[in-house]
Amino acid sequence: MSSSLRFSLRTLRRDFRAGELTVLVTAMVIAVTAMTAVAFFADRVGRAVKAQASEVLAADLVIRSARQIDSGILARAAEMGLETARTLSFPTVVISGESSSLAAVQAVSEGYPLRGRLLVAARMFGPAEEAEQVPESGTAWAEPGLLARLDIEPGDEITVGARDFRITRVLQFKPDQSVSFINLAPGLLINIDDIPATEVVRPGSRVTWRQMFAGPEKRIEAFAAKIKPTLQQDASIRGVEEAGEQINAAIDKAQRFLTLASLVTVILAAVATAMAARRYALRHLDTVALLKSIGASQAFVQRGMLVQLIVVVLGTTLAGTLTGYGAQLVLAWILADTINVALPGAAPDTALLGFLTAVTIAVGFAMPHLLALKSTAPLRVLRRDLPPPPLRSGVTYAVAVTALLIMIYLIVRDLAMVLLVSAGLAGMSLLAAAIGWILIRGLARFRGAAGVAWRYGLANISRRGAESVVQIIAFGLGLMVLLLLTVVRNDLLSNWKDSLPEDAPNYFLINIPPEYWTGIADMVDSELGTRPDFLPMIRGRITHIKGVPVAEIDFSSPQGAGFVRREANLSWSARLPASNEVRSGEWWGEQYSGAMQVSLEQGVARSLDVSVGDTIGFNVGGEEFSAPVTSIRFVDWDSFQPNFYVMLSPGEVSELPQTYLSSLYVPPQRRDLLNQLVRAFPGVTVIDMEVIIGQVRQVMDRASMAVQYVFLFTLLAGVTVLLAAIQITRDERRFESALLHTLGASRRKILQGVAVEFIVLGGLAGILAALGATSVGWLLAERVFNLDYTISPTLWLSGLFFGSAIVGITGTLATRKAVNEPPVAVLRDN
Amino acid sequence: MGPSGAGKTTLLALLAGLDKPTSGRVWLCDEELTALDEDGRAQLRGRHVGFVFQSFHLVSSLSALENVMLPLELAGDGQARRLATEALTGIGLEHRLSHYPKQLSGGEKQRVAIARASVTRPRVLFADEPTGNLDTASGERIAELLFRLNQELSTTLVLVTHDRTLAARCDRVLELEAGRLVA
Structure with missing residues (x-):
């Protein structure tokens, strides 16, 4: 072992024992912990989602639509030897005795799921087993959340629309359950053959049909290519690759946010490290002067300091990554209910990020102070009042801060955001x-x-x-x-x-068919003494903007892209609703019954980059039409009144399939x-x-x-x-x-x-x-x-x-x- | 010799190459110190010079033995441990080898410092007020030791002191006053 190595290790050991390094090491460990905890956690969630992506669909390919899929497509799938299954899902209120709850009902055909497994248990929190079949007719499998809300257990009865079901299993996992951050309606699985008896599904109801296909990859690809042109406009097709995208985006966002939060920690830790390193250097001035007076070269001093720094970096990386691992377990525990997905183990390569953090802080904030020691005047052995060697740390700090920002940028991948946060931090x-x-x-x-x-x-x-x-x-x-x-x-x-x-x-009532109007209004009037209003609700999709198909538009805002991807709720009205104000253009008059016009909420108009005078194309239940935007509205969402992003003028619109919506205050x-x-x-x-x-x-x-x-x-x-x-x-x-x-x-x-x-x-x-x-x-x-x-x-x-x-x-x-x-x-x- | 501020320490620093003169040249052991860079001067000190200071200047993180080994290790001597042990034994500190500076008395610290300064058998030993921080008895023992080494190792001892009795034991006494040699 060289003498500088031995000397520096010995000094380090004693300084560490004497507590000279405690603050420096603690600061660095905190920085590494903060960074790795977030990284470990985000990585685990990310991989969980990726691993599920193929299962998320419960198939290799899914066609999603508000209507039943054309039987020609099914025939073609059969010809190509693909497996198929069908599901129908909708939110509805289910009742058991005196209690009721919103539930996400999914009715499934034989064969579901084509990919992944259904896990069920005989009782709440019982051991999970794989289901061999789908629920038999007349039976239902409920998620624990639903059983809890209704305070029932397997064996009890539950009513969906006009049909009663016996709960036979607790549904613990289904592959295509939504991995979303909000689960408003716990799931209920029933047999698709029972749907007619429930009388819940009517024209214009909020339902989603999924036609699922599975088979060898090549055949699925060929099949997808063949059927794409023949699909109805309002149907969307999703393969395994698209499935995870949306969830990944959400997780990405969370990781970015938490990483930026850790940035503040890392910067404060860096400040503490610089201060502690300065103190450490000052404490060693005399020793270095002595070493130089008895023959040590500058290189010897420099080597010694580097060895110490390397040991500190390795030690803090190890300690910080271990505590980071422990810390992310707590993070996972806090968010367990919210993420709703089983997490795989942590990936060891996350430790690399811990190492980078430690290196950046050590090199950028501690090293300048330590290396300045090499120019200590040996004369100090005789004159202790000599000033310490000058420190040119301004430049090094700038480089170090830049290095930190680059590291954060690589994780966050949003330059504007990183700059904004750092500028905000500096300003603050x-x-x-x-x-x-x-x-x-x-x-x-x-x-x-x-x-x-x-x-x-x-x-x-x-x-x-x-x-x-x-x-x-x-x-x-x-x-x-x-x-x-x-x-x-x-x-x-x-x-x-x-x-x-x-x-x-x-309370909001939705999916009201026109023939229920009077009945509902009478019942509410006799019980509560008020007559509720009914607003029409039309499910449709935006297909064109300014004449261009939405698939060809590159939306600058993700909200815009999201808005055209899903089916939207449209409405129409002669009067401008109470909690709305026209911000540009003009509202059609109350007596208006001419050609169709569109009014957009201002946020949606902005995210779709649409202004008054532009035309928008719609597809409602297979029927295509387009209309000009004539007004843009501000909506006071806090009013809690039912409101719509897209409103149409009265007239032709009444021909479209629609249901009604109402809102009530029920004491x-x-x-x-x-x-x-x-x-x-x-x-x-x-x-x-x-x-x-x-x-x-x-x-x-x-x-x-x-x-x-x-x-x-x-x-x-x-x-x-x-x-x-x-x-x-x-x-x-x-x-x-x-x-x-x-x-x-x-x-x-x-x-x-x-x-x-x-x-x-x-x-x-x-x-x-x-x-x-x-x-x-x-x-x-x-x-x-x-x-x-x-x-x-x-x-x-x-x-x-x-x-x-x-x-x-x-x-x-x-x-x-x-x-x-x-x-x-x-x-x-x- | 000389009063405070006379320039004794400055002269010592120049002689040992710890500082550079603003004008003039300095030779040490046939080499021109003023022509060497800082590392060159350090190397020269490592080979030919030993130091004893008023405030001992032991490295607090190292044991007595390790302190004495230090100059040998810096010079790349493979026998560092043996030589250092001998040096400490020679001055009666064999029972203090693994003690750290803060466990030693003032006199013991200075003896360790002298062992460290002499273990490389330097040609010149510079001592800056070596007894200044010690009581009379310890001071006398230290002076004894320094002059003994001066004889045994035939090392040139350059001593800076206020103490006239100590100065009287030297072969040659130079007196400084306000930066000038007066005697």
Whole structure:
């Protein structure tokens, strides 16, 4: 072993034991943990989805349509020797005794699923087994969520429309179940032969037919090519490749977001690393000077530092990746209900990202300080007052920050986003620095407010002004995000709830055939004393925009592309609905009955890049037509009134197949009315808004918990910045407290001064965090959600409390040792 | 010899090549120090020079033995451990080999420092106030040791001191005042 290697390893070991490296190593481990935790998790979810992609379809090829598939296509599949199966799915309300619930019913034919397996159990949470067949006629298999909502178990009866079914199995997994973040309606599987008896499916009902095919890849390809031109306009065809795309996009988005959140952690950790490395370098000036005075070359010093750096990088990569692995288990646990998919094990190559993080931080933020040591003047052995070698770190830091951003960019793959977030972060830090500075300057006035400990503490904050500002920002940033996600989020939610009118509709009725109008209106009128309105609902697809088929349009917004891909709900009306305002063009008059016109909601118009005067082509139930856009509307979605993105003018439109939609406010004590409604009018679907809001809220809670968790690392990184700053001032503090001791100050008094310093520092960070969270909350409320924002005292109190408590306790504990050293030993050292 | 600020340490630094003169040239062991770069001077020191400092300057992360091994290792000597052990044994510190600097007394620290300075058998041994941080008894023992090594290793000992009795034991005494040689 070369002498420099041996020397540097020995030094490293002793420094590590003596705690000289604790802050540096902790900061780097936190950075690696934050990055790898997100990466491990995203990778696992990504692979789970990919592995399922072929199963997601439950077949090799699926034709999806609102109508039954042409029998010619089936004949052709049979000719080519392909397996086939058919499913029909629709949301509806199912009833059992006094309770009812929205359910996603899927009626399946013999042979389903063609790919993947159906897993069922004999009772709730019983052992899963593979189903050999589909449910027999008259029986149904229900997902646990549905059984729970209805409070029933296998063996009980359930009513779908006009037909009763006996639940025989608990449905635990079906290959084509949606891997979505919101599952509003738990699934129910029945036999497709029972559909006519339910009387639920009528012309214009919201149903989806899926015709499934499976067979050898080549034959499937040939088949797909053959049938594509003959498909009805409103049918879509999906192969294995397209299946996972949408889900992948959602996961991608989540990963990007969480990675950007980790960026803040990594940057704070880098700041702590730089501070700790500087302190480490300063502590080693004398040793390096000595080595050089007895013959060590610059290369020797440099090699030694590099060896230390390499060991630190390898060690922190290992430790950080292991904790990152542990941390992602927690993340997976938080989001388990939300992702709804079994995760495979973590991929070891994610550790590479941890290694890159460690290398970037070490090379960019620690190395400049360590390598500067090689130019230490050997003369220092005789003259300890020589200044340390100058550090040209400005450039290196810039390179390091760039390297970090490149790394983040490679994960996020959205330059604008990365730049925006970094610029935002830089701007916020500058603003925070300015505010921090003002706060610290403001402290001077309060110096005389209390005793000597108080004065000593405040004086310390002002004297180390620049460091104090860094600590306030580092800690304040993490705290701000956490306050935003907890207090501000809750405030916004309750403000929003308060802003809703008391009698805002809480139930929507859809799939109402025209012949039920009077019956439903009479029933509601006699029970609740109000007559509901009915709005027509037409299911259709946008086929052309400005004469160009949508398949040929390259939409700049993903919303636009998504909007034309799925079937849309259209409506028509003579009057402009109450919660709408025309923003451009003109609404057709109430007496209008001429050629068809279109009115678009402004968001959709923007995402489709359509303005007044453009024509849009539609396909409704196989019938094609086109019409000009004559108005663009603003819609107040918060009104909770039924509203539509696309509205058509009255007249010809009444010829199209359609059902009706209505909304009701049903007081809680009259919920029984809904059961009566569903029993009397089978096929009408009741959507309970409270259940939906509850579901959305649950998903939001989970998601924000995951984000909070990721920002917890930011808070930890903030603490390491604090510790690094304390470490830098340790020698000074030791000397000062020794001096104070000799001047007669008790240990208690000195410690009180230290506690005051950190409690006030934490309080300032808390004020900064509360200020930031309030501003962001206000911006969100005013600009995004159109709500009145009230400043919350909880926010300020929690900011102050948590800031003071965390910084006060950590700071005092970390400094205690320096204060407690016997003054003689300290003064003699100096 | 000379009062504080007379330039003793500056002269020592120039002689050992720790610093460069603003004008003039310095030779050490037949080589012109002023013509060498920093690494060249370090190499020369490694081969021919030993140092003893007022504040000992032991590496706190290394044991007594490791401190003494250091210059040998820097010079690539394969016998470092044996030679260092001998050197420490020679000055009566064989029971302190694995102790770390903070476990040693002031006098012991300075003896380890002297062992480190002499273990490479340097031609010149520079000592900067070697007894300045020690009590009288320890100081005397250290002075004893330095002069003994001076004899045994036939090393040139260059001593910077305030102490007239110590100076009196030297073969030649130069006195500095305000940067000039006065005697």
